[in-house]
Amino acid sequence: MSVVTLPGGAHIEYRELGAGPPVVYFHGAGGVFRNAAFMPALAQRFRVLAPSRPGYDGSTGECGSARDEAEVMAEFLRAVVDGPAHVIAESAGGAAGCWLAVLEPSLVQSLILVAPAAFAGPSHAPPPSSPEAMEVRLFGKSPAWTEPPTEADRAARQHNASANAARLRSADRNADLLERLPEIASPTLVLWGTGDEVVPPESGQVYLRRIPNSYRILIYGAAHSLPVAACHQFVALTTDFIERGDRFVVAESGVAE
Amino acid sequence: MKASFFASLPYGRVSEPVSRWPVPNRLFDPEQAVQVVASRMDHVALADELGFDWIGCAEHHYSPGSLASNVSAVAAAITQRTSRARVCIMGALLPLNNPVRVAEEYALVDTLSGGRLVAGLLRGAPYEYLVYNVPPAESRSRFEEAWDLVVRAWSDTEPFGWEGKHYHFRNVSIWPRPVQQPLPPIFISGSSKESAEFAARRRIGLGLAFTNLAAAKPAAQYYYQQASEQGWTPRPDQVIYGHLPVYLADTDEDAFSMARPRVEGNHLVPGMMRANRLVAEAGFFGPRNPELLQRFQTMGEHAPLSLEQQIELGTLLCGTPSTVLEQLRRIREELSAGVVSLNFETGGAEEQIQANMRRFAQEVLPHMHAL
Numbered sequence: 001m002s003v004v005t006l007p008g009g010a011h012i013e014y015r016e017l018g019a020g021p022p023v024v025y026f027h028g029a030g031g032v033f034r035n036a037a038f039m040p041a042l043a044q045r046f047r048v049l050a051p052s053r054p055g056y057d058g059s060t061g062e063c064g065s066a067r068d069e070a071e072v073m074a075e076f077l078r079a080v081v082d083g084p085a086h087v088i089a090e091s092a093g094g095a096a097g098c099w100l101a102v103l104e105p106s107l108v109q110s111l112i113l114v115a116p117a118a119f120a121g122p123s124h125a126p127p128p129s130s131p132e133a134m135e136v137r138l139f140g141k142s143p144a145w146t147e148p149p150t151e152a153d154r155a156a157r158q159h160n161a162s163a164n165a166a167r168l169r170s171a172d173r174n175a176d177l178l179e180r181l182p183e184i185a186s187p188t189l190v191l192w193g194t195g196d197e198v199v200p201p202e203s204g205q206v207y208l209r210r211i212p213n214s215y216r217i218l219i220y221g222a223a224h225s226l227p228v229a230a231c232h233q234f235v236a237l238t239t240d241f242i243e244r245g246d247r248f249v250v251a252e253s254g255v256a257e
Numbered sequence: 258m259k260a261s262f263f264a265s266l267p268y269g270r271v272s273e274p275v276s277r278w279p280v281p282n283r284l285f286d287p288e289q290a291v292q293v294v295a296s297r298m299d300h301v302a303l304a305d306e307l308g309f310d311w312i313g314c315a316e317h318h319y320s321p322g323s324l325a326s327n328v329s330a331v332a333a334a335i336t337q338r339t340s341r342a343r344v345c346i347m348g349a350l351l352p353l354n355n356p357v358r359v360a361e362e363y364a365l366v367d368t369l370s371g372g373r374l375v376a377g378l379l380r381g382a383p384y385e386y387l388v389y390n391v392p393p394a395e396s397r398s399r400f401e402e403a404w405d406l407v408v409r410a411w412s413d414t415e416p417f418g419w420e421g422k423h424y425h426f427r428n429v430s431i432w433p434r435p436v437q438q439p440l441p442p443i444f445i446s447g448s449s450k451e452s453a454e455f456a457a458r459r460r461i462g463l464g465l466a467f468t469n470l471a472a473a474k475p476a477a478q479y480y481y482q483q484a485s486e487q488g489w490t491p492r493p494d495q496v497i498y499g500h501l502p503v504y505l506a507d508t509d510e511d512a513f514s515m516a517r518p519r520v521e522g523n524h525l526v527p528g529m530m531r532a533n534r535l536v537a538e539a540g541f542f543g544p545r546n547p548e549l550l551q552r553f554q555t556m557g558e559h560a561p562l563s564l565e566q567q568i569e570l571g572t573l574l575c576g577t578p579s580t581v582l583e584q585l586r587r588i589r590e591e592l593s594a595g596v597v598s599l600n601f602e603t604g605g606a607e608e609q610i611q612a613n614m615r616r617f618a619q620e621v622l623p624h625m626h627a628l
Contacts, residue, residue, distance in 0.1 A: 194405060194409070202413075204415075204417075205413070205414065205415040208415035208416060208417075209415060215416070215418065215427070216415065216416065216417045216418065217417065217418035217419070217420050217427070218409065218417050218418065218419055218420070219420045219421075220402055220405065220406070220419065220420065220421035220422065220424075221402075221421075221422075233420050237420060248427065249418075249427040249428055250427075251427070
């Protein structure tokens with residue numbers, strides 16, 4: 001784990017793996033998972049940086065909104081990456097990823113939104129019956145961990161979520177961001193699992209309607225946190241999109257049926 | 258209770274006995290096919306005029322039993338000969354086809370018919386899996402994924418891609434979408450537990466075909482039970498039973514005499530039975546349905562059923578109009594089925610088929626509607 005102090009005063013913890021084109025991952029409500037298998041998988045082709053957003057894990061900084069977070073993340077990119085990066089923004093980190101692409105287009109080479117929760121209403125699914133059921137709802141029945149989560153991992157995830165959810169909750173469901181989505185110029189890929197009971201897949205339509213150069217892929221049957229719940233497909237799609245850009249819609253031999 | 262006229266599109270007589278499957282197409286005569294298809298489309302127009310509620314068609318391959326190799330094309334033709342009846346595709350065999358293409362074709366049929374489509378999405382009979390080289394053991398997981406993809410293609414209004422276990426698409430945004438919103442009526446076929454559970458979870462109808470009352474009753478009950486557990490009750494027209502050959506006459510004796518030589522004896526094609534068995538043994542039915550596997554393994558080994566036994570099992574309708582009405586009443590009561598698919602292709606001459614249809618429409622259909 002590395003730490004950087006940014007010009008605005010925020011201290012940001014981050015994990016870094018691999019070498020190659022830079023990919024920055026904005027985590028969801030649970031923070032950065034030390035044992036998520038998608039990190040080393042992506043790191044085989046990319047330099048992967050996973051900063052903990054201000055207020056999560058050991059990161060600090062004054063952020064009352066997703067827009068504030070995006071400004072801190074812009075500082076992070078300038079300080080650590082020193083140039084543009086491919087940005088993956090998941091779930092509760094989705095709004096910050098979108099704001100970054102709106103405010104600092106030169107820093108976002110491409111944007112990959114993973115079940116972003118920026119405009120979603122409350123889930124209609126009944127509440128999970130147990131902590132184990134909640135884990136299945138988040139990570140599916142075959143989560144891709146490098147090693148099983150410990151009680152400390154679960155406690156950290158729970159702390160991250162409860163400590164930051166209220167602070168970042170937008171009373172108007174990010175209405176200002178919604179208006180500005182059409183300004184996103186970066187090629188954007190929206191990923192969603194059809195089995196997502198946390199943020200319904202239907203809430204993905206708005207990104208397609210408003211972001212000019214956007215694509216959406218549904219991963220059949222996958223739960224909410226795709227990097228963990230559908231690691232193989234997530235890494236393959238993300239890699240393909242980053243490496244082939246717009247050509248990613250064209251079938252390659254041996255890829256599509 | 259509704260009547261669905263089954264437009265099965267049989268080729269008719271072939272020049273030599275058929276024992277193998279696929280049936281060699283050197284026996285195919287294009288002129289006969291043109292003629293028979295034209296006459297069957299006349300039947301479709303007649304059925305619409307006579308008040309049959311639905312007109313159904315189904316996909317089958319490689320045999321003179323049916324020329325409906327592309328069921329959407331048949332359904333499209335039906336839309337152009339009808340103005341009132343619903344057009345029921347019973348259905349495309351989903352795991353054998355490109356699901357996006359199925360979604361497009363069905364939506365086009367819904368458009369051509371002005372919103373009269375009933376969308377059956379089926380897994381098919383075992384032997385069909387030898388047609389397009391699809392592994393039988395994958396049929397259910399292919400079916401379930403394809404079903405979700407079809408419904409997504411019908412209902413999602415922004416472009417999407419699909420990354421599944423069996424299907425991979427980067428661009429889906431079909432034109433036309435179905436006329437009926439949010440979705441056309443949908444059913445799947447199923448005698449298996451998995452089918453009943455799937456239909457109950459998705460809140461869609463269940464078709465019970467190539468079965469009999471004794472087997473269909475527990476399947477229907479299981480479906481109702483599963484639906485109840487999911488918090489809903491199927492409408493009567495969400496349980497479809499068929500396809501039943503219809504033999505009508507002035508007396509029961511006359512009807513029995515007409516039907517007996519056509520239905521008694523062994524009419525099974527050995528090659529098709531073998532194909533069915535091979536596919537069934539390759540895991541088509543899965544581990545939860547040993548009785549279905551056994552049925553296909555032993556098909557043809559038992560003594561052929563008598564006409565009376567077939568009537569008792571509810572696999573055909575035979576008798577005077579009032580007798581046939583009682584047979585339909587029994588189906589209604591035992592299965593709570595609201596739609597029966599009727600097959601008037603019972604080996605009779607062209608005039609007999611049409612006369613049978615007219616008589617059914619005049620003397621049975623009004624009472625059937627009241628059941």
